[in-house]
Amino acid sequence: MAGDVEEYLRPGVKTPFCPGCADRILVRLILRAIAELKIDIDKMLFVSGIGCAAWIPSPHFNADTLHTLHGRAIAFATGAKLFNPELITMVVSGDGDLAAIGGNHLIHAARRNTDLTVICVNNMVYGMTGGQVSPATPMGIFTSTTVEGNRERPFDLCKLVAAAGAEYVARYSVGQPSPLVSSIKKGIETSGFSFIEVISPCHIQFGRRNRLDTAAETLKFFAGKCLMKDEAEGLSPEELGDKIITGEFSNGRDQAD
Amino acid sequence: MAWKEVRSALPPGNYYYSGNEAAAEGAIAAGCRYYGGYPITPSSEIMEWIAVRFREVGGVFIQMEDEIASLSSVIGASWAGAKAMTATSGPGFSLMQEGIGYAAMTETPIVIVDIQRAGPATGQATRVGGGDIMQAKWGSQGDYPVIAISPWSVQEMYDQTINAFNLAERYRVPVILLAEQAVGHLRERMDVREKIAIFNRRKEKGAAPFGGGDDGVPPMPAFGEGEKLLVTGSSHDDYGLRKVADPLVQARLTARLHNKIVNNREEIIEYEDYYAEDADVIVIAYGFTARSSLFAVERLRREGKKVGMIKLKTIWPFADTLTRDVGSRAKKIFVPEMNRGQIAGEIMKYTCCDIIPYNQTDGEIIHPTTIMGELRRLL
Amino acid sequence: MGEIKQIRLCGLGGQGIVLGGTILGHAGINDGKWVAGSSSYGAEARGSACRSEVIISDEPIIFPHVTRPDILIAMSQEAYDKYIKDMGRDEETVIYDEQMVCTKEISGLRQLGFPAGNVATKELENKLVANVVILGIVAEVTRIVSQDALLSAIEKNVPERFKALNLRAAELGLALGRAKK
Structure with a gap:
């Protein structure tokens, strides 16, 4: 398996990610999905915005990569994809990038159902800039700009994007590698807008401010929070609490809920 | 080419x-x-x-x-x-x-x-x-x-x-x-x-897409051509690899970006000269205002007045050599603009000649009669 | 020096003043002339004062706006009152819609009224083509554009389904012009 993805990694690149960063896992999971689909990576284009997640494809992936402006990855990708529809185009960026500064581009690309696969790497903070609150930060969480705990409600990104008209919408955690890889494969194979939210915790900026002192503790904390969709069915709001529901939320436009 | x-x-x-x-x-x-x-x-x-x-x-x-x-x-x-x-x-x-x-x-x-x-x-x-x-x-x-x-x-x-x-x-x-x-x-x-x-953009298989060349302009491949491109708005080396703390890379890149335009400016810059050769007062104008100016200049020439006009077709890079030259032979340079003197200020960077800006920002074009009136006062 | 003619069309938004200017300018191009045209109107699309200018010249045009009109075409009272002041007193021509405009007596000006709107309404059952009736009149009376050039400009500038109507409007205008001469 490892051999499969190794050839998709750009030679000589030293990863900039912190030891224990979940994005290191995601680098390999995205490539594994591509390897399993046996796609010639030279036919792919990876577009990213600004932030840690944007560095997943650029420079790690040995393919065409477009590392763009903060929030604009989807708009750049739209131009490239429309002009050359042969390019299998994937956007990889963070929650702050895609949902705050880039939120308008996200919902409009979903509305147009542009044939892009968007991987939203959700670490629930602005990691690279020092751990500020993001539109995906859960309530009560401490960040460098919510010193008394976050008082704003986060977006349910999957609901938002599904409502805007995306063809395929799913959420998984890096701790659920097998369904996540199949989901990325489905996203790539879907002709239309695919959105996969990946819970990819940051133990440096998120974990340590919230008494999760190590990468392992942070991962474990999120593993305990993630519930598969069918497990969540029938649970009361109290029972659900702050659980993160994972699974597919839209697979084909008609099923959008 | x-x-x-x-x-x-x-x-x-x-x-x-x-x-x-x-x-x-x-x-x-x-x-x-x-x-x-x-x-x-x-x-x-x-x-x-x-x-x-x-x-x-x-x-x-x-x-x-x-x-x-x-x-x-x-x-x-x-x-x-x-x-x-x-x-x-x-x-x-x-x-x-x-x-x-x-x-x-x-x-x-x-x-x-x-x-x-x-x-x-x-x-x-x-x-x-x-x-x-x-x-x-x-x-x-x-x-x-x-x-x-x-x-x-x-x-x-x-x-x-x-x-x-x-x-x-x-x-x-x-x-x-x-x-x-x-x-x-x-x-x-x-x-x-x-x-x-x-x-059409120059292509060269395998060449550094951010490397420059004789004229500082590198060839440009496209996505999908197997070049495994790294394109980034962050500072980068000749192959596009991000280098966000290397002063040498930063200095080389920013200098080349600047020089590829500045060093080729004689090839880029275009202007037109109307009666400027023997003129005492030269109008430097561009865009619509150059048409009002030329109308005024031709009227005044018919009266025997020594006025001329330089029409800037290229605004950036700025025609610095031309401005120096015009400044060395004109007595006055008149610069009518539909702003508060943005090009007049640029002209002042390159010549000590007497620069007279005329600035109109009322949402209307500058009429030839206005320019004629201003020029008469200067002659 | 070749000939240069400056024409100003004015009226209310919705009367087809801008389209009238475009057709007239296009006709000038068809005659092989140099032409410049511009227009100004309020932010509202309908009912506000509206002006369109055309310069038709044998030589390239340096300043493309009208400085002193040779011909004023007025389709509303408000526009007439506003722009008559810019006219010289050297036998320049004013052509106006006589149902819309009451003229002032001014010496040195040739002011010619025509029932353009009336003809459009009665003969064509469409008062919106009064602008094209006027163009026919202007072509016949002033000869700034040829008849063929005008008709072909109309064909190029109106939608297919209104072509026949507009060509008929121009023919009626040409006839009105001939009758007056």
Whole structure:
């Protein structure tokens, strides 16, 4: 398996990610999905915005990569994809990038159902800039700009994007590698807008401010929070609490809920 | 080199077009096949014309959700191999600034048509202005190169849009057609020749896409060609690999970006000289104001007055050598502008000659009689 | 020096003043002339004062706006009152819609009224083509554009389904012009 993805990694690149960063896992999971689909990576284009997640494809992936402006990855990708529809185009960026500064581009690309696969790497903070609150930060969480705990409600990104008209919408955690890889494969194979939210915790900026002192503790904390969709069915709001529901939320436009 | 002659998209002949329509046709003639836009007065006719004509010539048109997205999509399309453009006016041009800086840093050939209206802010949307001159040069953060052109007629809206694409492709740089509402909405006779010369970006398999070369302009591959491109707006080495703390890489990149334009400026800069050779008072003007100025200068010449005019066709890079030369032989330089003296200030950088700015920012064009009156006082 | 003619069309938004200017300019191009045209109107699309200008010249045009009109075409009272002041007193021509405009007595000006709107309404049952009736009159009376050039400009500038109507309007205008001479 490892051999499969190794050839998709750009030679000589030293990863900039912190030891224990979940994005290191995601680098390999995205490539594994591509390897399993046996796609010639030279036919792919990876577009990213600004932030840690944007560095997943650029420079790690040995393919065409477009590392763009903060929030604009989807708009750049739209131009490239429309002009050359042969390019299998994937956007990889963070929650702050895609949902705050880039939120308008996200919902409009979903509305147009542009044939892009968007991987939203959700670490629930602005990691690279020092751990500020993001539109995906859960309530009560401490960040460098919510010193008394976050008082704003986060977006349910999957609901938002599904409502805007995306063809395929799913959420998984890096701790659920097998369904996540199949989901990325489905996203790539879907002709239309695919959105996969990946819970990819940051133990440096998120974990340590919230008494999760190590990468392992942070991962474990999120593993305990993630519930598969069918497990969540029938649970009361109290029972659900702050659980993160994972699974597919839209697979084909008609099923959008 | 990569110059070639092609048949013009329109059959040769005389047309009665608006400046905006002419810019759209110039783009199509130059080979533009991607347009991402957003509606804004007084530039929307460009987008509307493209939306119709791209169906005939086979281009990709999309109306995006805002001007930031428009320009972002244009840059993405350019890297996918397109000659790509957008058009806008003041408020939209402001939103595009981050994209312009990105295009300059990533050496992406793109064309932006800015149909200037009266500002600042929303100002007067249907009225003329010329206040975006400095914004075109300095609007995005950091030092970066651009080329900006000022057309004065419908014919030049067509010719200079073709030129804008040629310059963008030749130098891998964003090119801004800094037009004014008075030219965008003007209708005039436009002559279309049978053949036009166009330049297509140079390609070289395996060459460093950010490495420069003899003239500082590297070849540009497209996505999907197997080059495994690294394109980033962060500082990068010759192959596009991010280097965000290396002073040498940063110094080399920023110097090359600047020098590839400045060192080739004699090839880029165009101007026209009207009666300036023996003139005591020389008008330096551009865009619509150059037409009012020429009208005034010709009237005064008929009275035997020694006045002349230099019409700047290229605004950026600025015609520094020309300005020095004009300043050394004129007694006075008169600079009428539809802004508060943006080019007059630039001229002052290069000559100690007596500079007399004339600034009109009432949303109206500067009339020839106004210029004639001012010139009479100076003579 | 070749000939240069400056024409100003004015009226209300919705009367087809801008289209009238475009057709006239296009006709000039068809005659092989140099032409420049511009227009100004309020932000409202309908009912506000509206002006369109055309310069038709044997030589390239340096300043493309009208400085002193040779011909004023007035389709509303408000527009007439506003722009009559710019006219010289050297036998310049004013052509107006006589149902819409009451003229002032001014010496040195040739002011000619025609029932353009009336003819459009009665003969064509469409008062919106009064602008094209006027163009026919202007072509016949002033000869700034040829008849063929005008008709072909109309064909190029109006939608297919209104072509026959507009060509008929121009013919009626040409006939009105001939009758007056």
